[in-house]
Amino acid sequence: MPDRALSTDSLGAWLVKASGAAPSTREHVRAGFAGVETWCVRPTYRTDLVAAGQPVLLWVSGSEPGLPAGIHAHGRTTGPARDGVMPIVLVPLDQPLLRSELVGDPDLAALEVLRMPAGSNPSYVTPGQLEVLVGMCEELARPV
Numbered sequence: 001m002p003d004r005a006l007s008t009d010s011l012g013a014w015l016v017k018a019s020g021a022a023p024s025t026r027e028h029v030r031a032g033f034a035g036v037e038t039w040c041v042r043p044t045y046r047t048d049l050v051a052a053g054q055p056v057l058l059w060v061s062g063s064e065p066g067l068p069a070g071i072h073a074h075g076r077t078t079g080p081a082r083d084g085v086m087p088i089v090l091v092p093l094d095q096p097l098l099r100s101e102l103v104g105d106p107d108l109a110a111l112e113v114l115r116m117p118a119g120s121n122p123s124y125v126t127p128g129q130l131e132v133l134v135g136m137c138e139e140l141a142r143p144v
Contacts, residue, residue: 012130013055020062070098
């Protein structure tokens, strides 16, 4: 088996992505993610690792006015991913954790979404990276 970038031991949180330019993203943000129960993901070995209760972060990409790139919500998985669909629950952050706040932090230099913004969905955050993010935004530690 080839070396994998991710295992259940190296997973701190899933990071799902949305385009800030998409009308559906703007609507989800406006509605506080109410009614969001699933997220489309690319079926890979990563999605085979999804299980109920794992932390999830929502990354909005792009440079839309009023919707800057960064982490806009957090939550958890509610079951295993199947057929390209990850079951989740999300709540918005009071203030997004912006990409501009993350870039340049040496502890986040290897954060996959910063290294490869057009990379896989879902992306992931390691336990150490999640600890740094929680230090920057304590809301990320609140249970959902």
